[in-house]
Amino acid sequence: MKLDIIAGARPNFMKIAPIIEALEKVSDKIQYRLIHTGQHYDKKMSGNFFEQLGIPEPDVNLEVGSGTQAEQTGRIMERYEALLLKEPCDWMLCVGDVTSTMACSIAAKKLNLGVIHVEGGIRSHDLTMPEEINRMVTDSITDVFYTTSEVANENLRQLGHEDAKIRYVGNTMIDTLLKNMPRFIKPAAWDEHDLKEKGYFVMTLHRPANVDEEAQLKNLIDEIVKGSHGMPIVFPVHPRTAKMLKGIGIHADNLHMIEPLGYLEFNYLVKHSFAVVTDSGGITEETTVMKVPCMTLRDNTERPETITIGTNELVGTNPDNVAPYMEKLHKSEWKAGDIPYLWDGKTAERIVEDLLEL
Template sequence: MPEKLVHLITAVRPNFMKIAPLSHALRREPWARAVLVHTGQHYDLNMSDVFFRDLGLSAPDHNLEVGSGPHGEQTGQVMARYERLLMEERPDVVVVPGDVNSTLGCTLAAVKMGVKVAHLEAGLRSFDRTMPEEINRVVTDAVADLLWTPSPDADENLAREGVPPERIERIGNIMIDSLEMLREVIEADGSRERLGLDERGYVLTTLHRPANVDDPAVLARICGGLCAIAHDTPVCFPVHPRTAARLDAAGLRGTLADCGVRLMEPLGYTSFMNLVFGAKLVLTDSGGVQGESTYLGIPCLTVRPRIEQSAAALRGANRLIDSAQVAAAVRDVLQRGMPRSSPPPLWDGCAAPRAVASLKRFLFPAEQAAAGTPRSKRTA
């Protein structure tokens, strides 16, 4: 088989956990040459470089150094810089993960130049077009050639939108591959012990979405809820750079510290997951953390009006709340608990091998046809 060049796009924390297992799996294939392209959308050390190190990823082959900026500017910068790279190095396929601006920017640059695109974590919908991520998801799925979905609801969303079934393949949640790949390292990390936290004795929170942190009134309500919780239960809060800036601007950092909320710098993957493993409850607005807590059976409260993963996919382990409900909802879960069930189908740590097999069928249709294997195979 001739060697095929595969560009793997990374940009932000969740992307790294999705791309790492696929990168490792592709590098074991003699027909694939995997090239890592980092757009630079996250440029803070603890939000980027640490994750590369934790996940065993080599330094990016290319860094577009886009940095932060408004949505249109950032997406445009990604398009322009990735297009220039494609002119110099044309891959056989581009793999774009998730739903961030880099996902859309790289997809548009590639399809305009006739380069095939595979979307990793396709088909998720919040049905809220006010969310920039929803626009990124819908447009990427509309023009990508191969759509890898994590759950049955994602398949159903794409079918409703008229996507041909041969473009859709369910591979499962690839972030679980990263978790299982590093489970022993995570469990041995020792972050809980260093912080003096008792297992199942604290609430872990993460916040970064504009709807929660950009409006000072909303952010103040959430902080008030965290303070109320901290009176009774330790609250650990690794602070995203965006959130840190908003807390400082609103004068809320001191308020949280004074009421006992443990503010800390962003953590690397293994340290953060060590805290997730031991948490009694997770309070978040992160899609990735929702999935990880669901898989681990840890109660999760999500401060969002709607999410892209359906309640059926998350199997009752996740509850949506608004910013005014933080304290009451946390106390309710701490007292009464939440339903626990088995992980969704194909959330088993084997999504990356399924993606590699799918990509091989996609890139070598003649060979697969000769072997009697269909080019695209839906996974039940």
């Protein structure tokens, strides 16, 4: 079998790393080609993840760079199609829900190649999210789904997909987390801001609903600072958010805005934090496994198991909602949470076992 593995943006890298490691053990049966689309192209958002997670250098980099959703989609499709016409594969494996996932799926399917979607079937049911469009399009043309939850399985069944196409295998991002937990690296921010075990918040914000309007972003951060009771807040700032913060002028003695961190440094902060405030989906999975309280500043989530089973709570995007959850944290009333079924560090092994049967 000739298999293409697609990675384009930071959320993809944690998901492909264990799959590649498992594939190396069966290299006599499955030949893989790692395609980096270049959707995330700077080192902070891409390069050091390859180094830290032991991902080999890509066989091909499509180098699509920045642009609008349509521009990136078009360039990825054009360049990946050209590669496939010159050097075809049998199957294309994509992960997650970024633009690269959708664009490469379309290019492969139009050339009648098999499409495999890792993390298929998850849904926020929010069509204002670009990621939701990517999920819907990708899943509509996928031949084999590797899923993270029974909720995802049911979403796919309701769309008319047969059980024979659905493989409930677990979560490859948790494979990466569990493998690398002993390797987490204390970041410079720990000593610079005199952080203490379980004595600070970690915050990440990047979604348009939270950061694209100055008033919304300022009000959210103000409420989080107010609810922190003076506890340090470490805020690795996403490039998208950094542009907006320049015009707001937010200052608080306990708010520490830092550069984006590598995987090992960021998850060190998360593991040892009092709680996490985020609008990311993937981080809610990691906090669930690390048993760290998590507040999600979104009105919906495509990962409901992090709420029904894990340590996550859906706070919403209204700044007025923040205070009650902050008080719950400070009163030690947060739920303990549990870990979803098959989030056990062996998902990539199950995927490769199934690929061998394909």
